[in-house]
Amino acid sequence: MDDLKGKLAAQEEELAIKNEDANKLIAVVGAEQDKVSKEKAFANEEQKKVAVIAEDVGQKQKVCSIELAKAEPALIAAKAALDTLNKVRALQ
Numbered sequence: 001m002d003d004l005k006g007k008l009a010a011q012e013e014e015l016a017i018k019n020e021d022a023n024k025l026i027a028v029v030g031a032e033q034d035k036v037s038k039e040k041a042f043a044n045e046e047q048k049k050v051a052v053i054a055e056d057v058g059q060k061q062k063v064c065s066i067e068l069a070k071a072e073p074a075l076i077a078a079k080a081a082l083d084t085l086n087k088v089r090a091l092q
Helices: 002-091
Strands: none
Touching: none
């Protein structure tokens, strides 16, 4: 009987150590989980900022494309006029 009490006491001591280790591990995992949650929240905020910037860039690109399309004919006409002037100067 004393032998069983001794084994029980040893098992209880071992169980207490394992419980303590498990509690420490739970604390570490909880801390890591908090870090991950914070990083995920930060990443989500950054993703929102990037989406806003991408939308702004897209709008500016549309405006620039429209302005370029409007300016191209004038550029082509100016180049043609310059070519004509160069030809006239070459003939003189």
